[in-house]
Amino acid sequence: MSPAPAAHPDYEVVIGLEVHVHLATESKLFSPAPVRYGDAPNHDVHPVDLGLPGVLPVLNARAVDLGIRAALATHCKVHPRSIFARKNYFYPDLPKGYQISQYEEPLATGGWLEIEVDGRAIRVGVTRIHLEEDAGKSIHEDAIAGREGSHVDLNRAGVPLLEIVSEPDLRSPEEAGAYLRALRQTLRYAGVSDADLEKGQFRCDANVSLRRHGASALGTRTELKNLNSFRFVEDALRAEIRRQAAVLDAGDSVQQATMHYDSERGTTRVMRTKENADDYRYFPDPDLIPLALDPAAVEAARRALPELPDARRARFAREYGLPAYDTSLLTESRALADFFEAAVRSMPARSGEPGATAKRVANWMLRDVLAQLKEGDREIDATRLAPEALAKLVALVEEGRVTAASARPLVAELMERGGDPEALVRERGLEAVSDASEIERAADEAIAAHPDVAAQVRAGEAKGLNFLMGQVMKRTGGKADPKRVREILARRVAAR
Numbered sequence: 001m002s003p004a005p006a007a008h009p010d011y012e013v014v015i016g017l018e019v020h021v022h023l024a025t026e027s028k029l030f031s032p033a034p035v036r037y038g039d040a041p042n043h044d045v046h047p048v049d050l051g052l053p054g055v056l057p058v059l060n061a062r063a064v065d066l067g068i069r070a071a072l073a074t075h076c077k078v079h080p081r082s083i084f085a086r087k088n089y090f091y092p093d094l095p096k097g098y099q100i101s102q103y104e105e106p107l108a109t110g111g112w113l114e115i116e117v118d119g120r121a122i123r124v125g126v127t128r129i130h131l132e133e134d135a136g137k138s139i140h141e142d143a144i145a146g147r148e149g150s151h152v153d154l155n156r157a158g159v160p161l162l163e164i165v166s167e168p169d170l171r172s173p174e175e176a177g178a179y180l181r182a183l184r185q186t187l188r189y190a191g192v193s194d195a196d197l198e199k200g201q202f203r204c205d206a207n208v209s210l211r212r213h214g215a216s217a218l219g220t221r222t223e224l225k226n227l228n229s230f231r232f233v234e235d236a237l238r239a240e241i242r243r244q245a246a247v248l249d250a251g252d253s254v255q256q257a258t259m260h261y262d263s264e265r266g267t268t269r270v271m272r273t274k275e276n277a278d279d280y281r282y283f284p285d286p287d288l289i290p291l292a293l294d295p296a297a298v299e300a301a302r303r304a305l306p307e308l309p310d311a312r313r314a315r316f317a318r319e320y321g322l323p324a325y326d327t328s329l330l331t332e333s334r335a336l337a338d339f340f341e342a343a344v345r346s347m348p349a350r351s352g353e354p355g356a357t358a359k360r361v362a363n364w365m366l367r368d369v370l371a372q373l374k375e376g377d378r379e380i381d382a383t384r385l386a387p388e389a390l391a392k393l394v395a396l397v398e399e400g401r402v403t404a405a406s407a408r409p410l411v412a413e414l415m416e417r418g419g420d421p422e423a424l425v426r427e428r429g430l431e432a433v434s435d436a437s438e439i440e441r442a443a444d445e446a447i448a449a450h451p452d453v454a455a456q457v458r459a460g461e462a463k464g465l466n467f468l469m470g471q472v473m474k475r476t477g478g479k480a481d482p483k484r485v486r487e488i489l490a491r492r493v494a495a496r
Helices: 061-073 173-189 230-249 295-304 309-320 324-330 334-346 354-376 387-398 404-417 421-427 436-449 451-458 462-475 482-495
Strands: 011-022 084-088 098-102 108-117 120-133 137-139 151-153 160-166 202-212 222-227 257-262 267-273
Touching (some): 011 173, 011 230, 061 120, 061 160, 061 173, 108 173, 120 173, 173 202, 173 230, 173 309, 230 257, 230 267, 309 324, 309 334, 324 334, 324 354, 334 354, 354 387, 387 404, 436 451, 436 462, 451 462, 462 482
Antiparallel strands (some): 011 160, 011 202, 098 120, 108 120, 120 160, 137 151
């Protein structure tokens, strides 16, 4: 296997990522306030989230279960004991003046995730996974628009977060993007989080440093904060790599700092010098006892994990004989992979190669269903298409009762409205022309209308036959079986 191309000709790039994920809970980490998106500002807040006197936090058991599930899905060791700490800092959207997190004794450590970039398999270490609460949200739109003041929305304060910290194993922006996509897919498969980037449920801080090729000591790192799209992460890393390389080339030293990425200019700039852990004055939260986990419960969670993306891709290749490209697309989401397998199971049993049926269903999904999903920017479970309906449509084409050209427009209709494909074919009058005499008459008309093309076909020019086929399909309204049309045309041309 060829080595990875260098992200910079003079320096080795070293990247580590900190990912913050909203857990799929109905209430917050330490309060009964609801977790909702799109509500009016400051409507989903509880006294616990505000740190008001006389209130105590109560740990959300569902959040712990989801944290365990994420740790197991990324091959981490789940620790039987972990401790919540207070991370102290001042910011307007942090009403308590501290954030409850885990520090010295996190939930899990020592995992990994495998990614593939340009045909290279890369194992990225997961340093730690810990639980913490989210802060609120500062809103500066009014100030940006020229009016005075900023605002704070505390609906997000206290939402359960999982922080997943990678080892500095990534060597390019492309590898960072691949890792984030694989992590998000894994968490969604495991049911840990919806990881909706637009809702801020999956956010990334990227740490990057440069060192001369061949050097062993790490360079000084900077941190890019709150990047909420894969493209932004990659673009921001490229910009910061350029900036650090320019600093080093000038003989200066990189300063440890938190950086802001300006997407319009494609540049980064220093926001503030980087804090160290001791600046946060961590100490165990006196209101929360250590979290003790029963090893039997952890093992039960391990057994309850669904089949994860890597395993599913491998099984699709093994059981259905599908190529890597097909398996990658069909397993993009758990819902899509489930739909595919349900459709395959619904297909009529046929003799022949076992994987042939799966391949036929895969072709329709990759060509027609995914195109509709992409056009509507939605998931398969947000449509009304049932797996059984897709299987029936594919079977109608295979049985010659409808042509593929006539069936394809029905995919969009089934996704929007649902229904029975067979009934739709009858209602739309799309039944295939199977009468040989009707096809022969259309073939004779096409040959008579284009005698020069027919002569070319008799002379051995195959492309002329394709032209005549098009003419026959027009005359039959696209309802004739193309295979039968070709056979009849070839015979009728030769007979003239």
